Amino acid sequence: MGEKTVLQMRGICKSFPGVTALDQVDFDLREGEVHALVGKNGAGKSTLIRILAGVYSRDAGEVLVDGKRVEIHNSAAAQRLGLGFIHQELNLVPHFNAYENAMLGLRYPTNMLGLIKWRSLRKQIAEIARSLNIDFDLKSPVSALSSAQRRMVMIARALVRKAKIIVMDESTAALSEQEISILFRLIEELKRQKVSVIYISHRLEEIFTIADRVTVMRDGRSIATQHISEADLATLITQMLDKTLKEEYPKERIDTGPVLFSVHNLNAPGIRDITFDLHEGEILGVTGLLGSGKTELAQALFGVSKIKSGELYLGGSAISLKSPGDAIRQGIVLIPEERREQGLVVDMTVRENMTLPNLHKFLMFKGLGLLSRIKELGFVQELTESFSIGLSSHNQPVGFLSGGNQQKVVLAKWLGGRSRVVVMDEPTRGIDVGSKTEIYKLAGRMAEEGSGIILISSEVEELVGVCDRILILFKGRISSCLNAAETSSQEVVRSCYGR
Amino acid sequence: MERQSTTTARGQKVRGFLGKYGTLVGLAVVVVIFTILQPRVFLTFENIVNILNQIALVSIISAGLTVVMVMGEFDLSLGTMSSFAGCLSVGLSMQIGPSAGIAVGVLSGVAVGLTNGSVVVFLSVSAFIVTIAMSSVITGFTYWYTGGATIFGDIPEAFLNLARGQLIPGVANMVIIMLILLFLLWMLLEHTIIGRQMYAVGGNPVAARYSGINIKKCKMIGFLICSSCAAIGGILLASRIGAGHPTGGETFLLDSFTAVFLGAATLKGGRFHILGTLIGALLIGVVTNGLTIMNVQYYFQFIFSGLILILAISASGINRRVST
Numbered sequence: 001m002g003e004k005t006v007l008q009m010r011g012i013c014k015s016f017p018g019v020t021a022l023d024q025v026d027f028d029l030r031e032g033e034v035h036a037l038v039g040k041n042g043a044g045k046s047t048l049i050r051i052l053a054g055v056y057s058r059d060a061g062e063v064l065v066d067g068k069r070v071e072i073h074n075s076a077a078a079q080r081l082g083l084g085f086i087h088q089e090l091n092l093v094p095h096f097n098a099y100e101n102a103m104l105g106l107r108y109p110t111n112m113l114g115l116i117k118w119r120s121l122r123k124q125i126a127e128i129a130r131s132l133n134i135d136f137d138l139k140s141p142v143s144a145l146s147s148a149q150r151r152m153v154m155i156a157r158a159l160v161r162k163a164k165i166i167v168m169d170e171s172t173a174a175l176s177e178q179e180i181s182i183l184f185r186l187i188e189e190l191k192r193q194k195v196s197v198i199y200i201s202h203r204l205e206e207i208f209t210i211a212d213r214v215t216v217m218r219d220g221r222s223i224a225t226q227h228i229s230e231a232d233l234a235t236l237i238t239q240m241l242d243k244t245l246k247e248e249y250p251k252e253r254i255d256t257g258p259v260l261f262s263v264h265n266l267n268a269p270g271i272r273d274i275t276f277d278l279h280e281g282e283i284l285g286v287t288g289l290l291g292s293g294k295t296e297l298a299q300a301l302f303g304v305s306k307i308k309s310g311e312l313y314l315g316g317s318a319i320s321l322k323s324p325g326d327a328i329r330q331g332i333v334l335i336p337e338e339r340r341e342q343g344l345v346v347d348m349t350v351r352e353n354m355t356l357p358n359l360h361k362f363l364m365f366k367g368l369g370l371l372s373r374i375k376e377l378g379f380v381q382e383l384t385e386s387f388s389i390g391l392s393s394h395n396q397p398v399g400f401l402s403g404g405n406q407q408k409v410v411l412a413k414w415l416g417g418r419s420r421v422v423v424m425d426e427p428t429r430g431i432d433v434g435s436k437t438e439i440y441k442l443a444g445r446m447a448e449e450g451s452g453i454i455l456i457s458s459e460v461e462e463l464v465g466v467c468d469r470i471l472i473l474f475k476g477r478i479s480s481c482l483n484a485a486e487t488s489s490q491e492v493v494r495s496c497y498g499r
Numbered sequence: 500m501e502r503q504s505t506t507t508a509r510g511q512k513v514r515g516f517l518g519k520y521g522t523l524v525g526l527a528v529v530v531v532i533f534t535i536l537q538p539r540v541f542l543t544f545e546n547i548v549n550i551l552n553q554i555a556l557v558s559i560i561s562a563g564l565t566v567v568m569v570m571g572e573f574d575l576s577l578g579t580m581s582s583f584a585g586c587l588s589v590g591l592s593m594q595i596g597p598s599a600g601i602a603v604g605v606l607s608g609v610a611v612g613l614t615n616g617s618v619v620v621f622l623s624v625s626a627f628i629v630t631i632a633m634s635s636v637i638t639g640f641t642y643w644y645t646g647g648a649t650i651f652g653d654i655p656e657a658f659l660n661l662a663r664g665q666l667i668p669g670v671a672n673m674v675i676i677m678l679i680l681l682f683l684l685w686m687l688l689e690h691t692i693i694g695r696q697m698y699a700v701g702g703n704p705v706a707a708r709y710s711g712i713n714i715k716k717c718k719m720i721g722f723l724i725c726s727s728c729a730a731i732g733g734i735l736l737a738s739r740i741g742a743g744h745p746t747g748g749e750t751f752l753l754d755s756f757t758a759v760f761l762g763a764a765t766l767k768g769g770r771f772h773i774l775g776t777l778i779g780a781l782l783i784g785v786v787t788n789g790l791t792i793m794n795v796q797y798y799f800q801f802i803f804s805g806l807i808l809i810l811a812i813s814a815s816g817i818n819r820r821v822s823t
Contacts, residue, residue, distance in 0.1 A: 302709075304708075304709070323708075323711075323713075324708055324709055324710075324711050325711040325712070325713055327711075328710075328711035329711070334709060336709055341703070341705055341706070342705050342706055342709050343706055343709065344703065344706055345698075345699050345702035345703040345706050345707065346702070346703065347702050347769075347770075348698065348699065348702050352695065352698070352699075355695075356695070356696075356699055356707075356710045356712070357710040357711050359692040359695055359696070360692060363692075369691040369692050369693065370686070370690050370691060371690050371691060371692065371695065413710065
């Protein structure tokens, strides 16, 4: 880490109608440094980054790049200043391949006839891809890539632009442990090339591996900046929450009941010979590397993908699942991996989203298909209170809520029905520590009421802290089953790698 | 708060305002203009009744279109559908009686709707292609049935009374039919399970499926309603003019899309809904009526219609959905 300061933000203020998003925020970045930016959802991290990206204009304060005052009015200006952004939501063109996406918005090199010099371009990008250990086909459209691979395309894009400052927003949220270590190796390489990184992550553990300094934000203010050697996890969490979080994983061991749901020799796209039992009141963890079949398992159990063979028994009787509708009628529900794409209709209101799967419960009279808004509101009010979902109105479009609150809405959707088996696919991805705890509590509450929970996650600590048993998937099969009370994070991670 | 794009806050406010009140403001503006220009004619009881008569048919067809557009689909066959249903019902009512003629006319709409829906839903062909193709098929059937000529002659009184009659003195039946149909469709979209599910399908089909919604069923019902409304509009048109014209429903296509998009720029900013569609149809009706009163050449009306559609789409903000 050099002594030269490449970026300085001083006294940045920004308010939106009714909210002060940033209040006198200071932030600086040195050459070749990884500076982590942490805080709960809504703490102001994204707003700060968007000011840097030229998406928002600041109300007060100044931004200096290489010691010079700069005005960043749009993304082109940010790019000229050597700023590269890898946002949580990737802006890739789905049917373009990796080359085209890496070049997106750039001027293609052309020959005398004005034709694109594809050969040299491919060579250049392929070299970058090699340095990233990218082994997938760069010619296939990014829509065919996994979310981890798409993120790698984004990183390649920033490198093609020769950015000197790269902002990574939740870059590891979709990555497996293995891919995270690849990403971290890449970041080390960036540091050697004197590229500076602003690193935003909810995974606090990982910043100790990668960051040089860390700045904590809370309620639109920068609370503290410290060297990573002087920081520790508990302090960071305290600073983020402004209250000491005693237990991140509020697991209450409850006695599990009889077998609720059995899966026998299930074969479906991406998974093979899956056999397990889920008990009433049990939280069964499922983990594995990316591509091990976690999401595929969720989709098979929810009737999204076609089951090729195998039997499912719910409460002792055989069931067949041809569509999500079938699964829901049987009492199997899914909290999907991508909450904005799969879990929510973002421009519908909180109320409309929450009642969507169980509309028949909110009829004015039986038989007549008319919905009663009063019944809906009663349900929604009760849930927003008991889930402590922060919102100003139940008629607010759900897209306006923070990630954590959106996820709570997705969970709340399923509390209206008789959910017997709740499959949660990465329910805590990209949401803040406080919301995570509440989501664990909710899972616990559902288990207590006799549901069986299948918690699919790539956050190992979470699984060990919350689950009763943990199934490890490896290349589409169950490779082992660990008792959460007797295992450790290390053992789970080892098992994921097939050892 | 985190969903602004690079457009300035002020530009957003203007668009937000236009998206919510654009159509209402537009309606007020044209009413004021025509009242000033033609004070003795425009705001009279007769003329208002006249406007309602003029918009009744397009409102019915637009309301049907609204239902499919809520789900992100659309129907380009509704113009030819209404022509065909009109000709068929006139012809049959002379041959086998008015009620049979009307019933078969409506059923032809049901059949086309089911066909459109099936191809879109089960063969996953885009509605754009399916309904354009269907439009050509229906035109063929219309010319086959009519021999290319307008059907008129000894049309039963009962058939003519369907649109023109006045069960309530002073108000043509077609206005009453319009109000009833629009009320039913409004109830369907705003207050029933299937309506809510339709909005969810339009908002995010994946999330809708993951919520257990039968998307195919929703879309089938939508296409069925749309074509049926087009057929009803066509039958009422035939009843009003006392003839079955093979291209009589042509102008409904553009007008109904305009009404629906204007409707999306009414009160609910970017969301298709029946009340908005009615107000959109009203705006079109007022403009057409005003221009007619002022003796503006008919070809200008086409120019205005096209321009209003473009304006409506940009004001409705359909192309800028929540994106963060």
